[in-house]
Amino acid sequence: MQHNLSSLPRRRMLAGSASALAAVGLASFQSQVLAQTAAPAAPAAKPLPGYASFKNADAVIVHSSTTIETKRSAFGSSVITPTNQLYVRNNLPTPPESIVADRDAWKMQIDGVKKPRQLSLSELKTMGLETVTMVLQCSGNGRGFFPSKPSGTQWTVGAAGCVVWSGVPVREVVKALGGVADGMVYMTGTGGEVLPAGIDPKTVMVERSVPLAAMEDALLAWEMNGEPVSLVHGGPLRLIVPGYTGVNNIKYIKQLAFTAKESEAHIMSHGYRISPPGSKGDPSQPSVQEMSVKSWINSPIPEDGNQAAGKVQIQGVAFGGMNAIKGVEVSTDGGKTWKQARLIGPDMGKYAWRQFVLQAELPKGTYQLASRATDAKGNVQPETRGENQSGYNNTSWADHAITVTVA
Numbered sequence: 001m002q003h004n005l006s007s008l009p010r011r012r013m014l015a016g017s018a019s020a021l022a023a024v025g026l027a028s029f030q031s032q033v034l035a036q037t038a039a040p041a042a043p044a045a046k047p048l049p050g051y052a053s054f055k056n057a058d059a060v061i062v063h064s065s066t067t068i069e070t071k072r073s074a075f076g077s078s079v080i081t082p083t084n085q086l087y088v089r090n091n092l093p094t095p096p097e098s099i100v101a102d103r104d105a106w107k108m109q110i111d112g113v114k115k116p117r118q119l120s121l122s123e124l125k126t127m128g129l130e131t132v133t134m135v136l137q138c139s140g141n142g143r144g145f146f147p148s149k150p151s152g153t154q155w156t157v158g159a160a161g162c163v164v165w166s167g168v169p170v171r172e173v174v175k176a177l178g179g180v181a182d183g184m185v186y187m188t189g190t191g192g193e194v195l196p197a198g199i200d201p202k203t204v205m206v207e208r209s210v211p212l213a214a215m216e217d218a219l220l221a222w223e224m225n226g227e228p229v230s231l232v233h234g235g236p237l238r239l240i241v242p243g244y245t246g247v248n249n250i251k252y253i254k255q256l257a258f259t260a261k262e263s264e265a266h267i268m269s270h271g272y273r274i275s276p277p278g279s280k281g282d283p284s285q286p287s288v289q290e291m292s293v294k295s296w297i298n299s300p301i302p303e304d305g306n307q308a309a310g311k312v313q314i315q316g317v318a319f320g321g322m323n324a325i326k327g328v329e330v331s332t333d334g335g336k337t338w339k340q341a342r343l344i345g346p347d348m349g350k351y352a353w354r355q356f357v358l359q360a361e362l363p364k365g366t367y368q369l370a371s372r373a374t375d376a377k378g379n380v381q382p383e384t385r386g387e388n389q390s391g392y393n394n395t396s397w398a399d400h401a402i403t404v405t406v407a
Contacts, residue, residue: 051094052232059085061158066090069158072296073303077315079345079355080133081161083225088232089138089159091206091267092193095231095252099192103228103236108220112188112258114178121237124220128172132219132242133164134351135319139245139272139288142385142394148277150391157296157400162317162353165240167221170256174215184258187215189239192252207265208248208272210241210289212258217242217351220253242351243322244289245393247272262287275389288392291321293381295328295356295373296400307406309364314341315357320375324350327374330358334368334401335383341371350376362406370401 046062048055059074068088070081099106104122138159140152153159170187174180191206219240222229229235234251241248247267262268262283272288273281295318300307318328324347329338341356356371373381385396 052088054084054230055088056082056084060087063153066093067153069153069155070161071303072157072298072301074158075298075317077299077355079162079348079352080225081163083227083230083233086136086161086163086233087138087159089153089246090232090251091247092191092195092204095192095194097231099252100228100231100236103222106236108237108253109255110173110177110257111255112181112184113174114181117177119173121222124168124173124237125222127176128168129166130169130219131164131166132217132240132351133162133348134240134242135291135321135353136161136163136246136249137291139247139392140390142396142399143391145394145396145399146385146387146391148387148391150389152391157298159246162319162348164225164348165219165221165238166223167219167237167240170215170218170220170239173220173256174258180212180215180258183260185212186210186259186262187212187218187241188257188259188263189248189250189253190255190257190263191250192254202265204267205265206247206250206267207263208250208268209259209262210244210248214241214244215258220256243291245272245291248289272390272392274386274392277387277389279389281390291319292393292395293320293323293325293373293375293379294318294395294400295371295381295397297330297369297371297402300369300404301402302404307362307404309362309406312360312362312406313357314360314369315355316371317353318356318371318373319353320350320373320379322350323375323377323379325354325373326376326378328354328356329372329374330356330360331370331372331401332360332362332367335370335372335398338372364406366403366405368401368403370397372397 049065061069106121141155141159144154144156186209188209221240239250239253269283270281273285275281297316299315318325328341330341331338341358343354345355383398385394
């Protein structure tokens with residue numbers, strides 16, 4: 001099978017090139033022929049950074065010390081994404097390991113309520129408990145498909161995963177502290193990363209504001225996929241805002257404030273804004289917050305090896321962001337015709353993704369495989385991407401399609 005090269009990240013394109021050939025003692029003529037026909041050697045895969053050394057190196061692509069992507073071939077056919085292959089995107093260096101040495105001692109401040117106070121993780125654990133399964137997705141997932149090649153990590157589909165979180169509902173904490181103070185319309189979370197000295201904290205701090213309504217399903221989570229939240233994924237305590245892109249799910253949360261205005265931190269006021277191509281982000285532009293309906297196919301793909309002609313199970317994942325998934329269609333001809341796929345596996349709530357499968361008979365030939373999801377409110381995954389300067393929120397089914405050849 002062959003993959004459409006335009007939809008491959010640069011690293012995979014290089015990895016698919018033939019290695020440079022070298023031979024000692026060959027005749028001069030043969031050496032010249034080889035020199036003309038051999039492709040340059042593929043660069044070695046980047047090693048996992050120390051803080052993420054527990055990740056499965058065979059299941060991920062290391063883009064940089066702070067960006068690690070799940071390989072499309074690694075999603076498999078189960079709902080939950082294992083922690084050891086979940087993507088990583090950090091805006092600042094990871095805090096020291098010492099913050100997870102005594103998890104229950106971690107403290108955070110709650111402001112903008114009628115009885116503001118500081119609470120330890122140990123105290124939070126006495127205030128309530130819920131579990132939510134949700135898609136965690138980087139705002140730039142799918143950036144690698146933009147022809148304009150916006151700056152930033154060239155993610156394809158792997159800056160996302162489906163994760164189970166457990167913690168105390170924010171609404172229960174707020175209730176215990178007398179409720180939200182009058183006039184507050186945002187929930188603002190501040191991360192506990194160590195900030196560089198000598199600069200204005202607002203220029204680099206991770207602080208994001210979301211509408212107050214997001215509080216109803218939000219958690220202060222200390223457990224992920226059945227284990228204490230790892231440092232790399234925001235432990236000992238992370239703000240979880242289901243349905244919202246990853247940057248709004250604040251790691252190492254040290255303050256939760258209910259505010260009348262959005263945060264003035266640069267990451268909120270200018271970063272993560274849907275800016276027209278060629279422009280810079282500013283507060284007048286839409287903020288990257290709620291996710292919308294999206295899907296993609298995970299199998300068959302070239303990484304699986306050659307696909308034999310005959311019966312094939314075309315499978316992938318679909319999610320609605322803020323809404324449940326109603327259905328998924330699959331096309332084998334690049335969107336000219338569609339067939340209804342079957343949703344499979346457990347339904348783990350509206351914020352989780354659903355697996356889908358279409359059984360098809362594929363004779364020898366080349367096929368353009370695409371999926372198109374519809375959510376419970378009737379929103380249909382679009383064919384085209386929304387062009388923007390930073391490559392955010394790519395939900396285009398055409399971009400996420402793959403071209404395969406059945407031998």
